[in-house]
Amino acid sequence: MPYDYRPYPYTPPKGLTTPEDPHKVIIVGAGPVGLAMALELANHGTASVILDDNNVVSVGSRAICWSKRSLEIFDRLGIGAKAVEKGVTWKVGRTYHRDTEVFTVDLLPEDGHKMPAFINLQQYYVEEYLIEQALANPLIDLRFKNEVIAIDQTEDTAHVSIRTPDGDYGLRAAYVLACDGARSPVRAMLGLDFEGELFEERFLIADIEMQADYPPDRRFWFAPPFHPGQSALLHKQPDNIYRIDLQLGWDADPEAEKKPEKVRPRIARLVGHDDFRLDWVSIYTFQCRRLARFVHGRTIFVGDSAHLVSPFGARGGNAGLQDVDNLGWKLAAVLQGRAAPSLLDTYETERSFATDENIRHSSQSTRFITPAEGVETAFRNAVLSLAAKAPFARKLVNSGRLSTPCTYPLNGPDDARLPAASAPGRVAPDAPQGKGWLIDRLGREMQLLAVGDVDDPDVGLPVLRPKMNDHIRARYLGDMAAATYLIRPDQVVAARWAGQPDPGTITSTITTILEGRA
Amino acid sequence: MTLITEPNLPDPDGFYARLLAAHKGLSPDQSQALNAELILILCNHIGDPAVIEAALALARK
Numbered sequence: 291m292p293y294d295y296r297p298y299p300y301t302p303p304k305g306l307t308t309p310e311d312p313h314k315v316i317i318v319g320a321g322p323v324g325l326a327m328a329l330e331l332a333n334h335g336t337a338s339v340i341l342d343d344n345n346v347v348s349v350g351s352r353a354i355c356w357s358k359r360s361l362e363i364f365d366r367l368g369i370g371a372k373a374v375e376k377g378v379t380w381k382v383g384r385t386y387h388r389d390t391e392v393f394t395v396d397l398l399p400e401d402g403h404k405m406p407a408f409i410n411l412q413q414y415y416v417e418e419y420l421i422e423q424a425l426a427n428p429l430i431d432l433r434f435k436n437e438v439i440a441i442d443q444t445e446d447t448a449h450v451s452i453r454t455p456d457g458d459y460g461l462r463a464a465y466v467l468a469c470d471g472a473r474s475p476v477r478a479m480l481g482l483d484f485e486g487e488l489f490e491e492r493f494l495i496a497d498i499e500m501q502a503d504y505p506p507d508r509r510f511w512f513a514p515p516f517h518p519g520q521s522a523l524l525h526k527q528p529d530n531i532y533r534i535d536l537q538l539g540w541d542a543d544p545e546a547e548k549k550p551e552k553v554r555p556r557i558a559r560l561v562g563h564d565d566f567r568l569d570w571v572s573i574y575t576f577q578c579r580r581l582a583r584f585v586h587g588r589t590i591f592v593g594d595s596a597h598l599v600s601p602f603g604a605r606g607g608n609a610g611l612q613d614v615d616n617l618g619w620k621l622a623a624v625l626q627g628r629a630a631p632s633l634l635d636t637y638e639t640e641r642s643f644a645t646d647e648n649i650r651h652s653s654q655s656t657r658f659i660t661p662a663e664g665v666e667t668a669f670r671n672a673v674l675s676l677a678a679k680a681p682f683a684r685k686l687v688n689s690g691r692l693s694t695p696c697t698y699p700l701n702g703p704d705d706a707r708l709p710a711a712s713a714p715g716r717v718a719p720d721a722p723q724g725k726g727w728l729i730d731r732l733g734r735e736m737q738l739l740a741v742g743d744v745d746d747p748d749v750g751l752p753v754l755r756p757k758m759n760d761h762i763r764a765r766y767l768g769d770m771a772a773a774t775y776l777i778r779p780d781q782v783v784a785a786r787w788a789g790q791p792d793p794g795t796i797t798s799t800i801t802t803i804l805e806g807r808a
Numbered sequence: 809m810t811l812i813t814e815p816n817l818p819d820p821d822g823f824y825a826r827l828l829a830a831h832k833g834l835s836p837d838q839s840q841a842l843n844a845e846l847i848l849i850l851c852n853h854i855g856d857p858a859v860i861e862a863a864l865a866l867a868r869k
């Protein structure tokens with residue numbers, strides 16, 4: 291059954307008739323990032339207005355792979371369980387050369403985590419679930435068919451001009467969050483460059499519906515018999531939908547290649563029959579680009595508007611959600627007067643670091659999949675041919691390195707005798723806690739984790755004492771008997787001490803963070 | 809480890825002849841493919857990034 295794209299209702303905004311009071315936050319764009327942003331701010335008690343030029347969810351599936359970290363974030367936004375229940379859970383990626391399997395990766399080899407390594411779920415479902423939450427949240431004012439057409443900013447406020455079916459109006463806010471996607475009109479309004487590279491290659495991306503019993507594994511082929519000389523990808527989604535990517539070459543004619551009479555035989559060769567329905571077909575050329583800076587006065591760029599990657603590695607939407615995770619608590623703390631505005635600069639430095647890592651991985655994968663003529667092709671083919679002969683070469687096969695959160699380069703106190711998995715800058719690793727999970731008890735506010743034989747530090751922060759088990763020991767203690775962790779509201783480890791830290795050290799670490807010096 | 813740039817092959821002329829023999833009868837493309845595999849195999853054998861870096865620098869000099 292094709293997805294039912296129901297339009298959401300448009301209501302003429304108040305501002306059309308009477309000027310509205312200034313808002314705290316205006317979010318431009320109700321894609322996954324803008325919607326998640328509003329929900330995350332609401333979790334931190336901050337209200338926002340979302341403006342979207344459209345009134346339906348993402349047409350065509352686009353993003354399908356949502357990472358463990360995204361699922362943990364979704365959980366805090368109220369859609370984690372629903373997404374996992376509807377989605378196809380997977381963790382194994384298989385890469386083939388011709389018809390031999392040359393590389394297999396297990397993306398979450400250990401147990402003791404609430405969320406799986408990945409689920410596949412069509413972007414339209416994710417947006418539908420987020421919209422449902424946003425519409426029910428009193429702190430969120432979601433306005434469809436409100437297109438942002440101009441933006442002006444002064445030192446302490448931003449003014450946005452908006453076009454609706456009933457005419458134009460204006461709004462003011464302390465901050466504007468540009469979540470308006472890869473083509474970001476806000477970026478253009480501010481005259482900003484989007485620097486990076488375009489890969490001279492075309493890909494056919496199709497979602498098909500068929501009855502099949504394929505495994506949930508991600509399967510990627512280099513030069514398979516059914517698509518000679520090019521790459522192919524097949525991945526399962528809910529509702530009997532399968533994602534297919536086929537490399538076409540730079541010379542392919544994008545208009546002709548989109549026609550069903552061209553597409554169907556290509557897909558039939560892959561799946562071995564013609565008994566399927568084309569759900570969505572598109573021809574893509576991929577790019578890796580970023581803004582040099584994400585914070586421009588009162589306007590902050592989040593998600594695809596700030597950075598763009600090719601989809602190999604699923605680092606687009608997943609990175610956007612990590613932006614949200616990073617910015618939400620900081621912006622709320624600044625607006626509520628609990629932190630200095632310079633805290634927002636750490637959104638830029640931390641997510642900039644993550645962006646460079648994502649772009650590096652996704653460019654390297656794209657380059658491996660689409661090598662330039664000459665020596666690049668020679669090395670790529672040498673790796674594939676060696677992979678069948680020698681184990682070392684399998685590690686060089688690159689069909690996409692799938693999204694995992696980066697380790698932020700934080701300089702909070704650390705003790706290297708504690709496990710690497712919970713080092714400062716990393717997302718606090720999950721662990722089972724009776725019938726529940728540690729991750730469910732972390733986040734939203736700054737807190738301390740007292741592990742093992744230590745007293746509760748008395749610094750005015752909530753202290754969580756996890757129940758001891760093998761997972762807690764392995765992930766938070768290693769060979770130490772006790773440890774104290776300072777966890778940020780985004781569940782990132784800010785600092786840690788083996789044993790009992792001096793309360794003064796903890797307080798000064800918190801001050802450093804809130805002043806944006808960490 | 810540092811990159812060895814002093815003579816290290818027991819039989820230099822024999823090695824050279826062996827290298828050419830491995831390419832015998834190959835087209836330029838096939839030779840490039842063989843060289844690429846050979847480089848990957850040897851780099852993996854060396855492993856040490858500093859040695860590989862020094863070798864790349866010497867080759868590009």
Ligand SMILES: Cc1cc2nc3c(=O)[nH]c(=O)nc-3n(C[C@H](O)[C@H](O)[C@H](O)COP(=O)(O)OP(=O)(O)OC[C@H]3O[C@@H](n4cnc5c(N)ncnc54)[C@H](O)[C@@H]3O)c2cc1C
Pocket residue numbers: 318319320321322323324341342343344348352353354355356413436437438439469470471472474475476495574592593594595601604605606607608609610
């Ligand atoms: C083929 C393909 C496969 C992908 N696969 C994955 C994957 O598996 N996993 C993954 O994580 N990511 C994937 N991505 C990337 C993912 O789709 C994007 O990263 C994600 O959509 C970005 O979300 P966003 O909210 O930043 O932008 P968008 O989803 O583009 O949303 C932007 C919103 O802003 C609105 N807007 C634009 N201009 C205005 C304006 N002037 N006024 C008001 N509103 C405006 C738009 O209507 C839209 O609703 C894939 C992308 C493609 C193309």
